[in-house]
Amino acid sequence: MIDHKSTQRQVDIKIKKQEERWWDRLTLQEKKPLFLGPDFDRWLDESDAEMELQTKEEKINKISVESRIRKDPYVGLKRGYLFVYNLVQFLGFSWIFVNMTVRLFILGQDSFYDTFHTMADMMYFCQMMAVFEVINPLLGLVKTGFVPAMIQVSGRNVILFVIFGILEEMQNKPVVFFVFYLWSTIEIFRYPFYMLACIGTDWELLTWLRYSLWIPLYPLGVIAEAVALVQSLPIFDETRLFSLPLPAVLGHSLSFSYILQLYLVIMFLGLFFNFRHLSKQRRRRYRSRKRKIH
Template identity: 65%
Template structure:
């Protein structure tokens, strides 16, 4: 009696991956006719050494050529889609066959698959850059990105080191003069960070625009509006925590990008870049939220940035109402960016694990 093997599947925009659970497979016969894949082989499956076969009709047209590779543990099939796109399922029937299951080792959702494409393009770009460097040239883009990340790294490192030294020397007193001692460099670094939004918007670097925009605009709002415009906030300890958490994250992020410009990787730094944000990023947003909450009564008292209404109404609205709404969007932005960063981390280490295997 012919048996059916267990089959795992995953997809990319141009390919379908099938992994057949069949050990030491022999006499493998794979064909695609009328958009139906038929597989037959002899090997060790769930029922021992037998002949196993299955047929699979695809949701959309595929090319007749099928690549297959047999290992001691399984048979890997690669089927090319006729048209590039993302399928909501593999078969025309909404209920998948009982022998078919997702391949979680290779499974990606559509956004992760697009990120994988970006990373492949970036890798090819780096290889071209490395080739040019070997010939004695370096692209203006690479030089620009390296210098930008170097300047940001030096700026945030200066802030981090100075704040740490002052904390050990002056203790709690250092919490109350952070703005006056560190604000100039922080202003410079955060204004310069606006370049990252432009880089993402114009494709200078392959990264998601919305998370970058949220982070840069959010930080500049806190720095210039909440802290910079209110002298009463300059001596609050919350300024110390905001600046310290920001700089701690960036002293790992920017050198990681610098090494990327040189087509080099330091595994320890890579791990830190994709890990330290897990506790620090939510803490940073929490510190920013505390600063916003502390500034609300000050805006009410000083009437700064009050929003004028039409003369018919004859009054104005306190800026504190805007801040109440901003607090909601702040935590929405936390969710969006945290999800984005988590996907980056998961994709990065899943790729490294796959390469190691």
């Protein structure tokens, strides 16, 4: 069967094969006429045809599998909730970071001593919101592990609400500045990354910052938290705040500082656990990106 169409520039001829087989050449004679040329947009050799067939089969299989999987009717609502949550946290930590940076440039070291009184309200809000990061994995809204989220959120809340929030003697110390600044620096890159992930967008620079900045900042943040905790120990010993009553034979009470010393050890164990978890995430992320490139 032959179909042809003539134009001012050329004559297009479509020839349908009687038998499904590969042709060695277009004409009976070995040398192709100069005026005759194949349409390379439609040209296939055997390897191309195999790849095309394999792609079609994969598409069919994918459609078949997807048709059997029940689609989540609330997926849009879940993504909307996660996007708004990450946006709110990004705005909150950005406010803290920008204000602390401006105050540092204007006031210099004097800004170290009133960080808590100027930033505490917003930090309280952000850290109370962070409790949702423990709840979200339990509800299956995110793939992040429950344990790493629990370690980070509970660790920060102990420092913020117990060490800084209750002890007035700690609120004017420079360590508050370093803890708040390190926390906010990490989060102003983490939350936008999750926001873009909610809408299926990947910004290469932001991805690199999210998976690289934590390497120096996360251990520095834990060290700053540890310094704050150590500085609070003599205050708890002196005030006997949160001390546990004991039988008269054993003594009057057990200082809360002993519990904090135990927590200090747990905190560095948590650093090791979370550091290993984040390292695996980083390797897995860049391994998958390399596969996509290849």
